[in-house]
Amino acid sequence: MNVRKRNRKEYMKWRARTIAKILLAKKSVYKEILALLRKSASKEEDTPLFSAKEVQALFNIAHSTYYRWIGGGWLNPTLINGRHYYQKEDILALLEKRRYRSRGGLE
Missing domain, CATH: 1.20.5 (Single alpha-helices involved in coiled-coils or other helix-helix interfaces)
Structure with missing residues (x-):
């Protein structure tokens, strides 16, 4: 033991x-x-990239509106691993453009 x-x-x-x-x-x-x-x-x-969700939140738009804007050419996503990303400069320019819209969506 x-x-x-x-x-x-x-x-x-x-x-x-x-x-x-x-x-x-x-x-x-x-x-x-x-x-x-x-x-x-x-x-x-x-990296100055915004995701799709960030863009939707930034513009305060719904999912369907987001895809309508892509179809209309107002948003041009960059695909990375199957996800949409946007350049910071493009989104800021689009925000500035939307600020001075007359009425309704983008013009």
């Missing part, structure tokens, strides 16, 4: 050391992932 207890203690020490190593490794991996996410977030802020 004495050998068994000693082996059990050694095993528990080994297990504690191993778990500590794993946790430290995980912590460093998480730090790297966090750094990469922060880096990509800062890049996203630099």
